[in-house]
Amino acid sequence: RRLVVLVSGSGTNLQALLDEIAATGAEAYGAEVVAVGADREGIEGLARAERAGLPTFVCRVKDHATREEWDAALAEAVAAHEPDLVVSAGFMKIVGKEFLARFGGRFVNTHPALLPSFPGAHGVRDALAYGAKVTGCTVHFVDDGVDTGPIIAQGVVEVRDEDDESALHERIKEVERRLLVEVVGRLARNGYRIEGRKVVIQ
Numbered sequence: 001r002r003l004v005v006l007v008s009g010s011g012t013n014l015q016a017l018l019d020e021i022a023a024t025g026a027e028a029y030g031a032e033v034v035a036v037g038a039d040r041e042g043i044e045g046l047a048r049a050e051r052a053g054l055p056t057f058v059c060r061v062k063d064h065a066t067r068e069e070w071d072a073a074l075a076e077a078v079a080a081h082e083p084d085l086v087v088s089a090g091f092m093k094i095v096g097k098e099f100l101a102r103f104g105g106r107f108v109n110t111h112p113a114l115l116p117s118f119p120g121a122h123g124v125r126d127a128l129a130y131g132a133k134v135t136g137c138t139v140h141f142v143d144d145g146v147d148t149g150p151i152i153a154q155g156v157v158e159v160r161d162e163d164d165e166s167a168l169h170e171r172i173k174e175v176e177r178r179l180l181v182e183v184v185g186r187l188a189r190n191g192y193r194i195e196g197r198k199v200v201i202q
């Protein structure tokens, strides 16, 4: 299976996928990363891809007259690599109709909270501010909402009294990286069906 991974930041989830595939081999894992895309230049996630010798692309909203044109351009850039599965690993933009028309049902996102709690760009900060005792991460298919698509897997992380956002986010990411690697491998190896809000992995 061919994976295109989309990033916006440090890319440690991408790195976890790359390390796992390097360790187990693409055959055994069931997938290989064929390209990495971003919405901005100069991020560590792109540097990680370049170090791995992977093709990269950047699709910036401000380079396009409208949000729809950006969305179509992103879909084109991803489609050029003929992915079976697209993985948003810390990609901080909401995709639109065109992208979902082409990749809906095979576009997976990882979110650092237990959806439906704390969706959006500040899930870690919001859980902390709310006083949640446990939080975690969610791997889900992307639908036309924000962090609302069918849930594939979740991991629980306890919140500690001394936590600040970065400490809690780092502890979440330790669970998240393992969860993403496990889920992407299973989706790629076994195939899956989405039935309403249920995801059935063969």
Ligand code: GRF
Residues within 6 Å of the ligand: 007, 008, 009, 010, 011, 012, 013, 014, 045, 089, 090, 091, 110, 111, 112, 173, 176
């Ligand atoms: C991840 O926790 C992801 O869930 C969130 O941003 C973080 C990205 O981390 N949206 P990285 O870029 O993979 O290190």
